[in-house]
Amino acid sequence: MDLRRPITRLSGPSADLSRRQTLSLAGAGAAAVVLPCSLAGSAAAADDPQAVAADDPYEPLLARAARQLTGGAFDPDDADFAAALAALDTQAAAWWRQIDVATGSKALWADLSPASDPAMFGQSYQRLRTLATAWATPGTSLTGDATVLAGLLDALRLLHTTGYNPARSESGNWWFWEIGAPRALMDTCVLLRAALPAEDLDAYLRTVARFVPNPDRRTNSPTLAETGANRADKAVIVALRGLLARDAGVLALARDGLSDVRDQGRNSLFRYATSGDGFYPDGSFVQHDSVAYTGTYGSVLLGSAGQLIALLAGSAHAVTDPAVSVLYDAVDRTFAPVVLDGLMMDAVRGRAISRERARDHTDGAVTVSYVLQLADGAPPSYADRWRAAAKGWILRNRETPYATLVGIPALARAKAVLDDPAVRPAERLTGHFVLADMDRVAHRRPGWACALSLSSKRIAAYEAGNGENLHGWYTGDGMTYLYDGDDLDAFGDGFWPTVDPYRLPGTTVDTRARADLGTGGGTSTLRPKNTVAGGAVLDARYGAAAMELIADGSTLRAKKAWFFVDNAVVALGAGITASDGRTVETIVENRNLHAEGAPRLIVDGHPQPARQGWSAPLTDASWAHLDGTGGYVFPTGGPLHALREERTGTWRALNTGADTGGSTTPVTRRYATLWFDHGPSPTSASYAYVLLPGATAATTGAWSRSRPVRIVANDATVQAVESPRLGLLAAHFWAAGAVGGLRADGPCTVLVRRRDDGISVAVADPGRTATTATVRLPFPVRQVVRADDTVEVAPGRRPVLTVRVAGSRGHTHAAELA
CATH class of the missing domain: 1.50.10.100 (Chondroitin AC/alginate lyase)
Known part of the structure; x- marks a missing residue:
């Protein structure tokens, strides 16, 4: 194919x-x-490693490791392989032309000088791995070339002498010393192993053993246990070292590192x-x-x-x-x-x-x-x-x-x-997913998907550092990612360097000027002070989520909620309050229209100007539609604004990292933006809007008139919607309260769906502060069909559910009733 x-x-x-x-x-x-x-x-x-184990149990595994790098045998005339081979050859040949292995050189490449710097030798080893891969892969201009091989051997010696050797102490970013450089070095040694002089290989293995003795600990901080991806990376490095050294004990260290045998599985x-x-x-x-x-x-x-x-x-x-x-x-x-x-x-x-x-x-x-x-x-x-x-x-x-x-x-x-x-x-995955342990929500329909990025005192609003993610201030404040199955490039096509970082979709922001994040060494995170972030899922299809916004460096506070009902997402905000004298905005949409996009924007049936720079207040708007994206409904109207603009930025403005820094080449993209202006220092302001992804203009207008999903509460006590057609009532309670006959004795998220064949209920405590949540339903229940062991139900004319939420980390508790 x-x-x-x-x-x-x-x-x-x-x-x-x-x-x-x-x-x-x-x-x-x-x-x-x-x-x-x-x-x-x-x-x-x-x-079949055992087939030659009697002769050499290591070489078969080393051959396997080499094929993991080269891909093994393939048909170079196959169009796909030919393109991939050409890409490898083009990059490797360019770096080969530029390499400097002369005696006394301070670096292999002029742009990675001096090689004594960890970022420079770390990236140099990665380039050498690419060269070695091209040398070991049939069909490139470097394949099997004796001059290239000699140059690679000289280059490895230069980096060892100048930059990466056991006599040095770590400086700068630990990652280059303990993962980046040793991984690329071991890969290169695997590919060149038949030609590597024994004394050279021994020197490189001793270097890696110095900085990555095992997968279990951070070498520059021996009391720090490695976890997650870092442990996995180090396990591979140690395994390759063990194979090259033909050392069964080192191989066992690598394998056992995956399971953390050293610490009885604590970091497995x-x-x-x-x-x-x-x-x-x-x-x-x-x-x-x-x-x-x-x-x-x-x-x-x-x-x-x-x-x-x-x-x-x-x-x-x-x-x-x-x-x-x-x-x-x-x-x-x-x-x-x-x-x-x-x-x-x-x-x-x-x-x-x-x-x-x-x-x-x-x-x-x-x-x-x-x-x-x-x-x-x-x-x-x-x-x-x-x-x-x-x-x-x-x-x-x-x-x-x-x-x-x-x-x-x-x-x-x-x-x-x-x-x-x-x-x-397989078809596109559909369903509603509450990933409570990382404050994320994903709602997936056949033609589109929506993701929420929330944060709390448990999960960071953003991570920045080492010059990366300089403008990530609001990415964890309820940013709403809307993916259209017919346009998968909304966020991948120059979005981050060109979007207004103060107007990310779904966020409520204080418009104060912000300083760049993460300009120093190391990485850091911001964990806001709020506890509520997350929600509940019902029948794997419907969802409700909430986040209390306690803004960083501002008096801004807000209660935000989202409800996911089939092909609509209802977003509500209440209690929006600030006292800093600055304007507060809630961003409904900030859509990437790509380099030359000019889709039609309709508001209440009337086409709006398509010229760049157009803006207008839409105070009484009931609905809007953007061709190629979908519809927006504004059930309560509000101080809405619209803007078309062309924005230019650079990736360098977002990332100045030593090895990930972006280019200074200007990138330009067009945007259509809709937002609510709450004015300076608002007091108990609110908003309501509905996203209808993929809907036509006619469908959007009809939805606005018929309101198949209705907002039944939007205040500092409860935010809720109902869909009579679905028999669905969904609410987030910020405190004890009632809506539509549904009552809760304290903070929780509740979804109830009543159908002819039964009743389903979902309850969660996204704030993780309660021991139990008591919910009273507005209709009779005869019996319990199924319930989680944390849910107790008292049937009757006014049934009561008592849910043990303590220790459940914000996860959903469910029951099916008759």
Whole structure:
């Protein structure tokens, strides 16, 4: 199957990636389904390690590791492989032309000077890995070239002497010393192992042993246990060191590091977390103790752990921990809800949103490749489902083809699935997902998806540092990501360098000027002071979420709620109060119209001007429609404003990182913006709007008139909506109160759906402050059909549900009644 399709908006070579993705893609292709390259060992050896164990138990695994880098044998005339090969060759040849290995040189490349600096030698090793991969891959201009090999050996010696050796002490960013440089160095040694002089290899292994002695501890802070993606990365580094050193004890360290044998499983990657880093049973993934990081660190963990499992399979050091099922289950629980047609939702990418060379499509493609890698060694009950999902993700992303985003190893695996008629592509995942342990919500319908990025004293509003994510101030304040299945580039096409960072969709903001974040070394997070962030899910289809906004550096306070009802999202705000004298705004929409977009905007049936720079107050507007996006309904009117503008910015303004810094090339995009102006220092202001993704103008106008979903409360006590057609009442109670006959004795989120065949109820405590939540229903209940063991029901004419919410970490408690 030809994977090539026109790229409509994204540009840039796929080989030019961020540090985390450069590391990730180095292991993006496990060996099980590809034949070996002639420079990387025999197929029999790699596919059956025991077959040659009597002669050398390590070389078959090293050959397998080499194929994880090169992809093994492939048809260079195949159009997809030819393109990937050309991309590798182009990048490698360019770096080869520029390399300087002369005696006395202070750096291999002029732009990575001096090589004594950790950021410089860290990136230099990554370039050498690319050169070594091109040398070991058939079909490039560097393949098997003796001059290139000699240059690589000289380059490794120069970096060892000048930059990375056991005599040095760590400085700057620890990551380069303990993950970035050693991983690229070990990969390069695997590819060049037959030609490496023994004394050189020994020197490099001693260096890596100095900075990465085991996967368990941070070398520059020995009391700090490694967790999550960092532990997985280090386990792979230690495993490669063990293979190259032919040391069974080191290999055991690597394998046991995945399960954290040293600390009795406390930091095992195959253990569900209840706080801090790791996978959670509800599908959340957290890294750096408080950051929702499924899309980067979570993906890297999936890739590195999966790679090591594949690397050691069938050997004496195979991973046999039965708890590995946690990793398998994470594909469906953790990754599937936030992967849309192959892209990774920005709500779970943390500071990586500011990386020019690692956008949502790139991180998504990497995750897809890791899912397919894991499928190679997983039980069929998992693997068959994952391959079907991956096939659907890849085929539906016509705007940014998968083949343009990955290298040969990942491409080989994908083509095996795409060309297999027995694998039927899965449809888009639909449903409502409350990822309570990382303050994220995802609502997915057949034609669109919506994600909420919330925050609390538990989960950071943003992470910034090392020059990354300089303008991430409001990304965790209820930012609403609306994804249209027909335009997957809304956030991947130059959005972050051009969007007004003070007007992110879904946020309520104090318009004060903000200073850049994260300009110093290290990373830091902001955890706001609010406790309420999260919500409940009913019947896996409907949802309600809430967040108390306690603004950073401002007196702004607000109570925000969202209700997800089939094809509509109702957003409510109440108690909006501030006393700083500055204007407060709530952003309904700030839509990326791309470089030349000029879709028609209609307000109450009247087309609005299409010229750039147009703006107008829409005080009495009832509804609006933006072609190509959908409709907006304003049930209570309000001080609404509209704006068309063309904005120009640079990725450098968002990211000045040593190895992830963006370019200074101007990027220009057009935007259509709708917002409520609450005025300066508002007192108990409110707003209400409805998103109708994909709706036509006629549908939007009809919806505005018929109001199939009605707002029944929007104040500081309760925010609620009802849909008579669905028999649904959804409410978030900020305090004890009543609405529509539904009563709660304190703060909680409640959804009730009454149908002819029964009643379903969902209750959650997103503030995590209560012990029990008591809910009284407005209609009689005869009996309990099913209820969670935390729910007690007293049936009758006015039934009462008593829900033990203590310790449930904001998760939903459900009951089905008759």
